[in-house]
Amino acid sequence: NAGVMQNPRHLVRRRGQEARLRCSPMKGHSHVYWYRQLPEEGLKFMVYLQKENIIDESGMPKERFSAEFPKEGPSILRIQQVVRGDSAAYFCASSPVRGLGEQYFGPGTRLTVT
Amino acid sequence: GIQVEQSPPDLILQEGANSTLRCNFSDSVNNLQWFHQNPWGQLINLFYIPSGTKQNGRLSATTVATERYSLLYISSSQTTDSGVYFCAVRNTGNQFYFGTGTSLTVIP
Secondary structure, rough: HHHHEEEOOOOEOOOOEEEEEEOOOOOOOEEEEEEEEOOOOOOOEEEEEOOOOEEOOOOOOOOEEEOOOOOOOOOEEEOOOOOOOHHHEEEEEEEEOOOOOOOEEEOEEEEEEE | OOOEEOOOOOEEEOOOOOOEEEEOOOOOOHHHHHHEEOOOOEEEEEOOOOOOOEEOOOOOEEEHHHHHHEEEOOOOOHHOOOOEEEEEOOOOOOOOEEEEEEEEEEEE
8 A cells, every 4th residue: 555655755946946746646535735844844734635635725825836736646735936935845745634633744855946 | 822932952861762742722622643754744634532542563552532632652763763843733714723843853
């Protein structure tokens, strides 16, 4: 049973470009969470999605960031017009149930903005 | 949100030593997990332990939910235990709140 998959593992973008990060949850999981980890810090929640629905985006910056989890395919975290401050590790987690369920994390995507 | 404090922030151990990592949280929780972030950045699930005690090999964890803390015990530490240990909690909301971690270095 494959774990949570994220790609790419490393992404380099110049300032002003767009970054697209992909996450495929574990088989049987329909709940996806995105977190951001800045250097030397813990993870901070960004957004929680189910298929075709954004349930909670309270941690998402108001501008340039968006997320989706379509009926088919992986969840996508999209960052438009990246800036140096967006450089971080972005982790995706999935769980089979909402609320009490254990979350399983992917390996992360390390975004570097030059 | 819930405040999560971990201690100590940094820990250096000789191989074979034991250690205890602590996680305090500011509100009642119904979900608590311990993770190990290895030197390559990957997050490994260690324990899902909203209450009680669990053991897995050289690691064990105890959560006393009524007193709002959890402990992670590492016995007979090995160099492969090096990395950052995170505690994360959740109550009725959607998100996990992470502590800032304990950075462990095990030297041979």
